[in-house]
Amino acid sequence: MSEPHAPDGDARMLWTDDVLRYRDTDANGHVNNAVFAAFCESGRVQFFRTQFGGGVQPPGTFFVVARFAIDYRAELHYPGRVRTATWIARLGRTSITLRNRILFEDRIAGEAEAVCVLLAQDTRRPVDLGAAAREAAGRFLIETP
Template sequence: MKPDYIKDLETWKDEFQLFFPVSVRFSETDAFGHLNNTVSFVYFETARIEFFKETGLMQRWMSRTGENIPVTADLQCDYRKQIFFDEKLNIGVKVAKVGSSSLDLHYVILNENKEVCMTGRGSIVQVSKKTGKSSAWETDIKNILGNLVNL
């Protein structure tokens, strides 16, 4: 079953430019020997944080003087192929859409044969540290993110 955020799987997969390698650890598998279903969300987080570091946004948000932080509003994973201990994976992340204070990210997990094992999507909202409410992207951040849409 194809998720509604993907029109054509191959075209969608080819749009990913940023990938982060991961090896499946024994502790990430379950009693059936395959990757535990919760670990995909950890992999998505890892790719998301590395993506934010590469764009310089993570450092800005982590600054003591930063007024805003990114918050995960929702996260979804669709499982397509089992993954087992010691498999070498590549976790892809891309910007799908930039809103006034939100960001939609898409994720893909590929095995060594470049087969799609999992797909995912999630929304990030920039939130004010002071008010706890959504806060519009600063112009420079919106420009950085806008330039990354479907690269």
């Protein structure tokens, strides 16, 4: 995964907030690595619900995560809050690549990338994003090298 270069104040980023829970910690005393994936899931779900609801994606379709990768930058410790930024890094014919940046106390704790493929409910095969989804996605596209 290449380095995301999106500036944190960019209006094309959607921000979600999560509270660290005691149960998120592991035997090493820090927040378990799997919890980072949950923060990204929160951002991804919120992104699709708020930006792709209301008939933007073709009827009878849904997104699935085809690939997911996380780069861990810093430990997290309970208690606290994290903010997760979500934006579109690439648009494919049948897919959208989302990037996440997880912030804890104004420092980057993790960065992730998810390739989300649009599938038809009936065939379970990839389908074209369509004009409406491309137009909506374009508002959140921050291309990275």
